[in-house]
Amino acid sequence: MLIMKLQDLLKNNLRYVWKDTLTLRVDYFLYIVDQAIFSLQNRFEQFEVYENIFGFLFSGKKLRSLDDENLKKYCFNLECSLKHNTHSDIDDLDLFSELKVLREIIK
Incomplete structure (x- = not known):
């Protein structure tokens, strides 16, 4: 009888521990992971915008690879981006x- 009560008590406690762990995972951990992913996506999207505007100035290799027509386009886009x-x-x-x-x- 005592063993059965202990087994029931252990089952109930494990059920609560499992439920609390699952609740913690769903309510907090996954929320934090989602926020981190969103933040990183947002940051990389911003970097992509900066790359499109200023990217030709970031390295000499990129600058050397541009022909005159593309370089002129990049300069025009930069002027438009900085214009108010x-x-x-x-x-x-x-x-x-x-x-x-x-x-x-x-060169």
């Missing part, structure tokens, strides 16, 4: 000519 209304921080044609000179120097 009619005010621009850079001039795409000036940047283009300076980067062409730099590209020749680093």
Whole structure:
């Protein structure tokens, strides 16, 4: 009789432990993992946007690989990205000519 009561008590305790572990996993752990994944995805999407705008300036290899037409497009896109209304921080044609000179120097 005592053994049966102990077995029942053990089964009930294990059931509660399992339920609490599952609840902890579903309610907290998976939520934290989802938030971490979302945060990383968001960060990599931001890096992709930065790469599209500034990527041609990040390495000399990339700069050397661009022909004049693509370099001019990148310079124009950079000017558009940094423009506010009619005010621009850079001039795409000036940047283009300076980067062409730099590209020749680093070849």
